[in-house]
Amino acid sequence: MSLPEDIPQPENGFYVLVTGANSGLGLGIGTRLIDEFLQTRPQSESLVLIITTRDKRKGDATVQKLREHLQKVCRRVERSVPGMAMVLQRRVHFRQEILDLLSLVSVQRLCKRLRQTTPKLDAVICNAGIGGWTDLNWPLAVWKILTDWKSAVTFPTFKLSAVGWRAKPQIPSSSGEGGKKVEEPPLGEVFCANFFGHYLLGHYLAPLLARHDEREQTRGRLIWVSSLEAYEHAFDINDIQGLAGKQPYESSKRLTDLTAITSRLPSTSPLVDKYLAYPKEPPEHTTTKPRIYVSHPGVCGTAIFPLPLVLDYLWFMAMFIARWLGSQWHPATVEKGACAMVWLALAQQSSLDAMEEREGVGKWGSATDWWGRERVERTEVEGWGWGGRVGEAKRKGRSPYARDLTAADREAFEETGRRCWVEMERLRGEWEGRLEEAGVGVAME
Incomplete structure (x- = not known):
């Protein structure tokens, strides 16, 4: 883990934290951030890329991969503009931290360290997660692919x-005053890795995300990574952790959509304000409320569902065929899949605000055309549509489960989202109290 004197704090730094950055989509986000930051941001700005992994060995390897990518970019630029390589290298700084999202104490430790050593955060990209899948229903898979390949x-x-599946115990058996055991309820493993760990991370890092003067005309951004598989039928508000359900991954992604999209509504405002609570600074150091965005990478090749090498190649072939059949949701490579997350991190706040004012709050996805040229597209969400507006124009890339948005659907979506916020704030408070009672919780101040 980095020592304080090794922590980069360049003047005019742009700070981005990416969870699960050691491979797959997380690594793709890191490399794409480097590329787009150097291409779009002024020479006076520097990127501080904070990557989290579960151990130092993975962190070291990730930083090495990112450095090699940066060097490759610099060599390419150097051929056309001699002397530019040194300038570009000085504009990108790396920092690695350890984070285990299945350990709530690990989340607290990281956040306290960041709050003590980091001047601000511009974006937190919540990418890490697990699938929880064990196999495929092969007869159904073959039938579906033969009859409707693209879908x-x-x-x-x-x-x-x-x-x-349950996460490991959060409290050691000998914790508590006088060695008294503190009881803890089950915590869903997929729920914790995909959502709850990130939910706590966002809460504890809100003060860093809020450190933006209103004159900067920007906000700290909490970017949650969802999925195309965030099916409405997979989610049960009465089993919010997905412990009893047969689709815990899909349930966790539906929960991500519900909470992120409804975070701007008046009905959830008191809960969201509590979640994103941050100290209000004096006038000379004004702060700005962070904003939550939801994104997805489309369908790309990652290790979230490990496959034998032969099947891995066949899966890539299947993605390219789907793209050629007209699907816009198959970036295939993780670098293209990272398009939406990186765009949300780097886009001008005025552009994001104008788009949402015009079309409503929505879910942003990584898409490509037939040739694989990537772009960011709004994505339909069951019960919300593309922007929560009844009668909005239909777009490409609809889910086979989608139906035209009605006022009743939107009302039900908003109410479910509000109930999700109530439940998540309840869970957060209970777990914080439980960890504190056991003597293992980490105080932020």
């Missing part, structure tokens, strides 16, 4: 998941 490999329903 089958875009919105699959043939993955088999484990039921009832």
